[in-house]
Amino acid sequence: MKKQFPQALTIAGSDSGGGAGMQADLKTMQMRHVFGASVVVAVTAQNTRGVNDAFTLPKTIIDEQFEAIADDLAIKAVKSGMLANSDTVRTVAKNLRKFNFGPYILDPVMVAKGGAHLLTDDAVATVKQELLPLASLVTPNLPEAEVLTGITIKDQGAMRVAAEKLQTLGAKNVLVKGGHLDTETAASDYVLLADGTDFWLSGPRFETINTHGTGDTISACIAAEIAKGTDLKSAIQIGKAYVTATIRDGILVGHGHGPLNHWAV
Template identity: 50%
Template sequence: MANEFPQAMVIGGSDSDGSAGIEADLHSFFMRGVYGTVALTAAVAGNSYGIHDSVTLPLPFIAKEFEVLADDLKIKATKTGMLADAELINTVADNLEKYDFGKLVLDPVIVTKHGALLLEADAFNTLKQRLIPLADVMTPNFYEAEHLVDRKLKTKEDIAAAAKELQDLGAKNIMIKGQRSADFATVDDYVLLEDGKSFWLPAPFFDTDRRNGTGDTVSAVIAAELAKGADVESAIRTARAFVSEAIMHPIEVGHKFGPINHWANEPVRP
């Protein structure tokens, strides 16, 4: 029967060196036994040294991608990546409201893990107003969570309170990623579920410059598991374990800031 194979979609940009963006998402979908589709929004000319140029695709073309995918496929989970500006975010939100692409995993690409701001104020506000209320799962990194609640998060209690505030913005389930312990021994992620259950997911800190695509991969694996019918907690736990393995077994690709190693994990056979 047509469309019985689990399908997921990524909405985001292409990264030419394959370490992040839709390439990391499609690596993740493949490793978790899910067929990956794409609503491409941008393309980046980049390598392990950095991003050197980028283009955003025309909005009518992006809208057409949503239309033709909805007309043919049965996508059961969707994740977002980098969305460049307010107009693009509005186009994405309009189409997510128009078509059924399953559960939405929102990776709010606002601030890098080094603290650099990626979205202008109008785009940031549009993301809060249009996309966060649509999210079944939202996966901000620690700095993005600080930016979203507009204050520093100094304690675990601060992080838990911030997760509740993000839930109050409309996202059902929250995963705040990447809070390092004071002694740098662990990296702790905090999860607040829709039913009120909360927990921490600690993992050993592994010092490496092969971390590109970490955030993309977390959200992509969550989406892949949701597309297969997993519950949100199981999907998040699977994603956290997957990324830990990928970071702790690096591959030597590129000269500087390289990709994580998706192939450190056992592939899931369809």
């Protein structure tokens, strides 16, 4: 008898270097024993050294990808990453309202590791208006949380305030990733849940520049776990443990900000 398999969806851009974006999402879902489907919204020419060029797909083909997936697959959780511009954000929001793909994880990707901007300035407002209210969980890093909330984040207290602000903007649950905080020994993330409970997730800080795709990976892992039926708190904890392992057990690929080791356990 064939086994019914949990299925999750990533909405993201393609990373030709294979380290982030749709490629990182699908590798992560595969490692979590979840079948990953994808809606590609943009194609980038990039590697570990940076983004050379990018092309955003027309709205019609984005719509058609959503239609095709909804017509055939049983998606139980969905995440989004790079969305490029306001038109794409609106198109994604429209389709998320139209189709029931389960809990939605919003990774508000704005800047690549090499510094290239992956979300236009006007699209930030659209993300706040259109996507935050749809999100079961939003997973910004500190620079992204600062842009979304207008709060300068220099310590853990400010991380709490930013998470509360994101809830007032419509996000139900919030994971503020603290990797950019200036601490020597630990990388601590703050989680604020819809019921008001909160907790910290801490992991060791590793001396490496091979962290390309960390945000994509943790959000994809959380989405995959939710598709399997894992509760949100446990899914977040599993996501943190997995991304820590992918950095700890690093691999050497390329000559810049290298990718994670998605084989790590």
